Amino acid sequence: MTATLETSVARSTSDTAVALSGVSKVFGHGSSAVAALDGVDLRVKPGEFVCLLGASGCGKSTLLNLVAGLDSPTAGSIELSTSRPAVMFQEPALMPWLTASRNVELALRFAGVGRADRRRQAGELLELVRLGDVAGKRPHELSGGMRQRVALARSLASTLASGDAPGLLLMDEPFAALDAITRDVLQAELLRVWETTNTAIIFVTHDVREAVRLGQRVVLLSSRPGRVVREWSVDGVTDSVAVLDEINTHLREVISGHAS
Structure with missing residues (x-):
């Protein structure tokens, strides 16, 4: 999709x-x-x-x-x-106790995005990196490439959340x-x-x-x-x-x- x-x-x-x-x-x-x-x-x-x-x-x-x-x-x-440049490192540095979706939502939460919008935007970003079907999985259930794609979605969430630039x-x-x-x-x-x-x-x-x-x-x-x-x-x-x-x-x- x-x-x-x-x-x-x-x-x-x-x-x-x-x-x-x-x-x-x-x-x-x-x-x-x-x-x-x-x-x-x-x-x-x-x-x-x-x-x-x-x-x-x-x-x-x-x-x-x-x-x-x-x-x-x-x-x-x-x-x-x-005002919100995002950094993506060699290691994905995902929170192991959070699902892929919640890892992306975390960046949006720090940016002050409301709960409903966080869920919607996290879903859109995971779909963007072709991981919409694993939104509910935790990092240990994903391959290394998948974890980096979650990290990419999270970085995009952080830098796009400002909405003014x-x-x-x-x-x-x-x-x-x-x-x-x-x-x-x-x-x-x-x-x-x-x-x-x-x-x-x-x-x-x-x-x-x-x-x-x-x-x-x-x-x-x-x-x-x-x-x-x-x-x-x-x-x-x-x-x-x-x-x-x-x-x-x-x-x-x-x-x-x-x-x-």
Whole structure:
């Protein structure tokens, strides 16, 4: 069954979902200080799908945490057109004692949505991720891929609940722990859900193929401290092999620099 999402989402007149200007982040003080990000400028449009690539430890997850409001930048500014960005991690982090439906409802409850509307919207979102028939099951009764789809529905519930601006979804390698077949299925599902909801997405991955398949734009961060060093527009590319080769070449250079 294909769901029609009835949740009211007003489209902002702003041409920016999130804008980072000169964002830097330093952990610690004095000689023990570690610079994670340095002067990052990044702008994501409403409904745009942007993938972040870079070596391990280059600050990709730190950047997501700053955008999510889980931490504050040391310097620079972050402007959002939505007050409720949602974060989806590698682990689904579902409440094991709650059903799939109640896990989704929990995000809506925190957003102040009334009980009747919570149930309706949770049902719509589970239908959207093709899990309407397992709404009453608990996480241990679901496969790993199903649990991640419940987590996706919950994240969408959180970011769409504000209703006064386009949604913003921050995804930190959400499919990395899954097998190749399940990952391929969920990538296709994510694209379908993204096209349905027009939610802006910042997606962190180490997989260049995943970035090119999913993103409209691929942004490469340098080794620590992370800076934006290259960007590629990959929306509708006809020669994906050439783009993959070019991105892989620059990513290897970044990783080599990180290791030296």
